[in-house]
Structure formats: C-alpha cells, structure tokens
Amino acid sequence: MSIKGGDSVRAFIIRKNAVSDWIKHLARKNSVSFPQRAGHSGFRFKPVLETSEIQFEHYRPTLAPPGKQLTPAREVLFKYRKNATADPMLESVLDSQARVLAGVRPCDLKAIDLMDRVNREGFSNPHYLTRRENTVIIAHDCLQPCDAACFCAATGSLHWRANADVFLTSLDDEILVECLSERGIALAQGDHFTLCENTEPHKKRAEALRTQPFGRQFPVPLEQLPAIIAKQWQSRVWEKHVEHCFSCGSCNMVCPTCYCFNVVDDFNLADGDSGTRTSTWDGCMLPNFSEVAGGHNFRPHPAARQRHRVKRKFEYLSQRFQEPGFCIGCGRCARQCTAQIDIFSIVSDLVSQGENDPCVP
Amino acid sequence: MCAMTHPASPELDPELYLPRMASVVAVESMTAREKFFKVELSKPLGHRPGQFVMLSLLGIGEAPISISCGPRHDNILEMVIRNAGSLTRVLHRLQPGARVGIRGPFGSGFHLDDFNGKDVVCIVGGLGLAPLRSLIQPIIAQPQRFGSITIISGCRTPAEELYRDELESWSRMDQDKVSVIRLVDKTANLPWNGKIGLVTAPIPDLKINPARTLVALCGPPVMYKFVLMELKALGIPNSQIFVDLERRMKCGVGQCGHCQINHVYCCQEGPVFRFDRIENLQEALQ
Known part of the structure; x- marks a missing residue:
C-alpha cells in the first residue's frame, strides 16, 4: 500500500x-x-x-x-524448540x-x-x-x-x-x-x-x-455513571441480574473491550520437543477466573463476578484510563447472553436504585 | 505501510513474553508440600524485596512465584514452591541441573530506603514467610542501617514451618536487634519449641514505638483482617503497614486482567501495597 x-x-x-x-x-x-x-x-x-x-x-x-482481529482468540506469543545439548530456541511471534x-x-x-x-x-x-x-x-x-x-x-x-x-x-x-x-x-x-x-x-x-433520540438512553449522562456506580457495592441489583446467569462467559467473549487472557503451553505431539506458548481469551464471568493456587477464589459468587464485569466497564477502567465509558453500547453481550441479561438494564437499575441495599456477600 | 496512527511506546519489547533460561542449582524439601529452589541465572536478577518472577517450563506452563532472597550481587535466585498445580508438580520433580525459564522481576516490591532507621515487624502466615524473607534478609544483614526487627511467624503445625533453621538462628541473634516469635495452631503431636496460638496473639504485647515502626504482612487472605485489627489497637497508622497480596496472574505485565483488584493491577501497583492506599479497595483482602 x-x-x-x-x-x-x-x-x-x-x-x-x-x-x-x-x-x-x-x-x-x-x-x-x-x-x-x-x-x-x-x-x-x-x-x-x-x-x-x-x-x-x-x-x-x-x-x-x-x-x-487485533487480539485473536488464540495468539501464539512465542515458539520454542528444545535442544538436547543447548538451551531451547525461543522465537517471539509478531x-x-x-x-x-x-x-x-x-x-x-x-x-x-x-x-x-x-x-x-x-x-x-x-x-x-x-x-x-x-x-x-x-x-x-x-x-x-x-x-x-x-x-x-x-x-x-x-x-x-x-x-x-x-x-x-x-x-x-x-x-x-x-x-x-x-x-x-x-x-x-x-x-x-x-x-x-x-x-x-x-x-x-x-x-x-439521523434518528433522534438515537437508541436507548441512560437516565443520567455518561459522565455521572462512574461516581454513581462506585457507590453501589452491596446493591440488590447485582443479585437481581445474575439470577439466571450460567457463568458461561459469552458476554466477555463478544465484548469489544474485554481483553483478559489466559496463557497456555502447547507442545507438538509429533516430536515432543517443539511447541508454543499461547494466550487465549479468558473472561471474568467464568467461575475460576480469580482463583489462586490452593483454591481461594476472590469472586466465588456469580453476583460478585457480574459486579466486577459491570464496574470494570463503568468504573474501574474509567478511573484508570480517564474515560467514562469502557462499555461502548454495542449491545453484543445482551444479544449473545444465554440468559437474556442486559448490561443496559443493570446500569439503569443501579442509577434508579440510588443507595446501597445490602445483599451480595 | 509506514507511519502509525498511534505510535507504539518507544519501549516496545518484542520479546516481552520470552523467558530467560536459568539452571536449578539446588532443590531441598522443606515440608510435605513445599520445596526450596536455588536457581542460577546468566546475570543478576536485580530485584527489590517483595517482587516476583514468572517461572516456567516449556510445554508445561508459567506461574508467578515470589522471590525469597534479598537483593544479591550474584546470579542466584531463591524461591519456595508449593506443589499446588500441574506446573508446580513437575517443578517438584526437578533435580539440580534442570533448566527453567524466568521472566521478571515484576511488581512493586518493598523499597528498602523506606525502612531506614525504622523498627520493623514482619508478620507472616504459612507460605507468607517465603516472600518476606526477601525483606528480612537485608534488614538483618545491615543492623546499623535499620532499627530492630521482630518476626512473628505462624503456621498450622510444626510440619508446615518453613526456614526453621534460619528462624532459629535469627532468634539466637542480638535480642535488642532481632526477635523471633514462632507459633503453630496445634502441635499435632510433633516436637515443638515455639508457641501455640495464632499470629495475632503476640501482637498486643509487642514493645514498640508506633511512631518509628513499619509492619509488613504476608499470609493467607483470612489472616489480614485480624492482624490489621490488632495493629490498629497498637496505634500503628495504615500508612506504616505494608501488605503483600496474592492473586492469579498469567502475564505479570498488566495485560491479562486476572490480578485486577477494582482498578488496580496487583502485578503492577502491587503485590506489595502500603495499606492506606488500598484500605478502601473492595476485594483487596478477601
């Protein structure tokens, strides 16, 4: 070009x-x-x-x-080939x-x-x-x-x-x-x-x-959401919207701003000496996402994982990158959800709920 | 194609995920589940206390492992590895001479200058002694630079105590500079020359000056809440407490998302945090 x-x-x-x-x-x-x-x-x-x-x-x-397309579902980070007499050959793949x-x-x-x-x-x-x-x-x-x-x-x-x-x-x-x-x-x-x-x-x-108003609107401007959602830790809303969740991770997989990954090694069965280290998509809604060696899980409950996912889109990453919305409103997570859970409804409920209503452990 | 719309960072490292190969020079059983590994790299690791490495075996996988030795000028790296998964199970079978992959050091760690002239209290539970040994070693080695150091080390039974020889030798040092309190939850009918109880038990009796004391904590998630309550009662402000947290990590470089605690990346801003900076962070301690 x-x-x-x-x-x-x-x-x-x-x-x-x-x-x-x-x-x-x-x-x-x-x-x-x-x-x-x-x-x-x-x-x-x-x-x-x-x-x-x-x-x-x-x-x-x-x-x-x-x-x-910029972060494929399986991305080879490097290839290796073991060597009987010297260190393995490692080659980064870009x-x-x-x-x-x-x-x-x-x-x-x-x-x-x-x-x-x-x-x-x-x-x-x-x-x-x-x-x-x-x-x-x-x-x-x-x-x-x-x-x-x-x-x-x-x-x-x-x-x-x-x-x-x-x-x-x-x-x-x-x-x-x-x-x-x-x-x-x-x-x-x-x-x-x-x-x-x-x-x-x-x-x-x-x-x-252009159609006006253009699609669904939140009850408050986007810029106000991080502060409102930051106050919602023990809201009943988290439990309400996770009732039918299968923790399948579909919402993560189709989200344009979900980027978490796992890293796995694959070795070549044909020779046993070569292989790859590969990153694969992972999702915070999957049950073992934050489990550490020994079995402690920092988010064992689906509602806690849902809270993490929503706060990540509207609070955590907003705070880290000074951008109010990390959710871009494409609607993919709601379209693909196996339990018809819609992040738009969760956020709208959080806004109308206002104050904390203890529920999530 | 040429000029980028979005210039990449000038420090773009195309080999960010490539491990450096290192030799296992010693492996010793410490407990039924933990082994001590001494590894020799091709150059000094250049780490701070409290940092970690990503340790890997090609074809098996990679995991974050705490660095268990203080900063060193030689090429040695020491680690304690618990047999807790597929990678560590294979690691436990390695013999001296085996080659392993190392990336890092990563994470914030402790800055030793923060401890200059301070009395230091290290409170560790179980495997928590492994990372904090990287802080204890340099403090004990330079008594003129630091004040006194108190080590409170607890584990479930005598069979699970790590670094027993070192704990005992530290306890024989100048009592004004070094004191060691070793505890178990129960003796389980094993010989034991320490105390029985939880790591929280000795805290109220510590003879310390809160104004010149720094505390470092590392242990299982259940330990922090109760230890922090005792420290508060002693009058130690949260800004003088450091906690060393554990999280699942797959990359070590702030990209994989697993270690995220709210907006904080544990592998970047942590795993060692000054407690006042995360005291309001939900999910940080449990």
Whole structure:
C-alpha cells in the first residue's frame, strides 16, 4: 500500500453503488475484512473476495467485534524448540501483516481506541501493537440504531471519529468519504472519487437524517455513571441480574473491550520437543477466573463476578484510563447472553436504585 | 505501510513474553508440600524485596512465584514452591541441573530506603514467610542501617514451618536487634519449641514505638483482617503497614486482567501495597 505524503486532499464524494467495487479493489492488493453474512447467524468480519457481498451499512452488529482481529482468540506469543545439548530456541511471534478493517461502526471504532490505550499502558503489548500499527480502519457513521439492543449514543460512542483512517457518511445515494490520516488518503484513490471541497453541507444533511433520540438512553449522562456506580457495592441489583446467569462467559467473549487472557503451553505431539506458548481469551464471568493456587477464589459468587464485569466497564477502567465509558453500547453481550441479561438494564437499575441495599456477600 | 496512527511506546519489547533460561542449582524439601529452589541465572536478577518472577517450563506452563532472597550481587535466585498445580508438580520433580525459564522481576516490591532507621515487624502466615524473607534478609544483614526487627511467624503445625533453621538462628541473634516469635495452631503431636496460638496473639504485647515502626504482612487472605485489627489497637497508622497480596496472574505485565483488584493491577501497583492506599479497595483482602 502506498502513501502519498503531503497530499492535502481529504474529502471526496463516491456513489453508493461504487463502494463495493472500491472495497474489492482494495482487497486485490491488501487483506481486507468486511462484515458479511455468515450462515443463519448474522454477520462476521470476513476477508473480502471477488464474490463477497459487500452490503454497506445494513448489517446487524457482528458476533465478534472487529477489534478482536487485533487480539485473536488464540495468539501464539512465542515458539520454542528444545535442544538436547543447548538451551531451547525461543522465537517471539509478531504478526506484522498489513490489513484493512472496513465497515467498522463508530462504537467499534471507540473500542479499538480504548484497546490501543490499554495495550500501550505500562509494559506495552508488542503483539497487539504490532498488529495495530499495520492496520488501517475504514469506519462509517450510523444514522439509525442497529436494533433494540444497541445504546451507543448513551455511552458516547455514536460520534466517535478518532482512530479512523477513512470515515464514511451515507447521504441518500452517495457517500461522503473523509480521509483522516495519511494512510486513509492512500486508500481513497481512483476514478470513483470526486473531490469534496466543503463537507459541512453533507454532514448537516446526514445529521438531519439521523434518528433522534438515537437508541436507548441512560437516565443520567455518561459522565455521572462512574461516581454513581462506585457507590453501589452491596446493591440488590447485582443479585437481581445474575439470577439466571450460567457463568458461561459469552458476554466477555463478544465484548469489544474485554481483553483478559489466559496463557497456555502447547507442545507438538509429533516430536515432543517443539511447541508454543499461547494466550487465549479468558473472561471474568467464568467461575475460576480469580482463583489462586490452593483454591481461594476472590469472586466465588456469580453476583460478585457480574459486579466486577459491570464496574470494570463503568468504573474501574474509567478511573484508570480517564474515560467514562469502557462499555461502548454495542449491545453484543445482551444479544449473545444465554440468559437474556442486559448490561443496559443493570446500569439503569443501579442509577434508579440510588443507595446501597445490602445483599451480595 | 509506514507511519502509525498511534505510535507504539518507544519501549516496545518484542520479546516481552520470552523467558530467560536459568539452571536449578539446588532443590531441598522443606515440608510435605513445599520445596526450596536455588536457581542460577546468566546475570543478576536485580530485584527489590517483595517482587516476583514468572517461572516456567516449556510445554508445561508459567506461574508467578515470589522471590525469597534479598537483593544479591550474584546470579542466584531463591524461591519456595508449593506443589499446588500441574506446573508446580513437575517443578517438584526437578533435580539440580534442570533448566527453567524466568521472566521478571515484576511488581512493586518493598523499597528498602523506606525502612531506614525504622523498627520493623514482619508478620507472616504459612507460605507468607517465603516472600518476606526477601525483606528480612537485608534488614538483618545491615543492623546499623535499620532499627530492630521482630518476626512473628505462624503456621498450622510444626510440619508446615518453613526456614526453621534460619528462624532459629535469627532468634539466637542480638535480642535488642532481632526477635523471633514462632507459633503453630496445634502441635499435632510433633516436637515443638515455639508457641501455640495464632499470629495475632503476640501482637498486643509487642514493645514498640508506633511512631518509628513499619509492619509488613504476608499470609493467607483470612489472616489480614485480624492482624490489621490488632495493629490498629497498637496505634500503628495504615500508612506504616505494608501488605503483600496474592492473586492469579498469567502475564505479570498488566495485560491479562486476572490480578485486577477494582482498578488496580496487583502485578503492577502491587503485590506489595502500603495499606492506606488500598484500605478502601473492595476485594483487596478477601
């Protein structure tokens, strides 16, 4: 992929029916992922092929968020090969393949920004950051909520732009293409693109088309939530919403801002001398997540684990990273929950509950 | 592709998860469940008391293990390892000459300068003596730099006591500088020359000046609450108490999420915490 440095052109108009050609054009030279229908169970981010159906905008949120492509479910940290006479050969595995994530919604864009911050903190995560620095993002605005589960406006995600290399806004039969980085400019090349000198009228038109109010809203502004939830330790709400929880961890696995992992060794059965150390997704709703050697578990009760998960999204990480919402309001956890538990309802209940009502051990 | 939208930290270490190989130079049984390991690295570990390493065997796994020796100039690392899982079960079968992987040292640890001129009380339960030995050793070795040190060490039965020879030799040192109180919950019909009772029992009788005393605690979760109540009664402020906490850890570098106590990462801000900084942190102690 080439970068045209110093190019001052930043915005274009493209006809809506040309988007598919453009994405496929990019996919001939790059690894491009775009949400595509997968069987009967909705949409997935999958590699774009010549035969792919690129259905811009109208997809229900994918099962796994696009950011998970930066932290695969199984990530080889290093390979080893034992040696009879010397120390083993150890080789760190970093994935520096260039890739394009296209069709990313603002909520998922925010999640990637949050994960960038998490992975840059302290000991920077070389595996995530290497993949991230070789990833270009084409995101697009949402003018209607995806479905009844989404609440992105309430979590401050709907208008997220930071992080996108290219940002698309849909306007009837054409699309405003804003290039927000040098790498974005390099992607928006070709006959399809007509220069746009003034983006403001287009943005105003889009804003007029946007559904108002946009999806579900919390009873109070997002900025007030961390302080309100910080006061709720022994609330009855934790127990109420965990009554049917199977502690299956589905909510963790599909969450764009859940990043906890386990580390396991796998050895190669064919030779017994080589293998890998691999990180695998883990989730704080799983019963043994915080169990230490000897069996003590710091969160043995499902309600305590639920509390940890919710506080992590609205209080703990908010405090650590000075960002009020680590929940981005995509609604995936509620859609996938095997017991129909909805984090939006938990938070709304916590707000209306107000004071502590002792319950959780 | 070139310039990043989000520059990676300049300290990006592509080998963050690669262990350094080290040789086991001694293994000794301490109790039915614990063994003492002495390991030689290729260079000094350069640790502070209270820090930990990630210890691994290729193909088996990796676990956080407390460093049990004080800071050293040589390449030696000492650890006490309880047979408590698949990795430690294999570790217990190792003989001198075996190679193990080490990452670290990690975590906050104790800063010895905080202890300059102070009287120190170390209260340990069970395996808690292993990490606090890394603090006790340098304090005992430099009596002119520190005040007195009192060690209260408790375990269930005499069979579970760690470092008995060292505890006994410390107890024979200058009584003005070093005092050792050894306790068991019960003798279980075994010979015992210490006391019987919980580690909380001797605390009210300690002859200390709260103003110049620092306390370090390490033990099972159930121990902290009761010891802290006794220390409060003695008039020791929470800012003069350090607690060394245990958590599940899979990475050691603040990424895997397992050790998180509310917004705090135990492997980064801990595992040693000044107590006033976590006294309001739910789930920290139990």
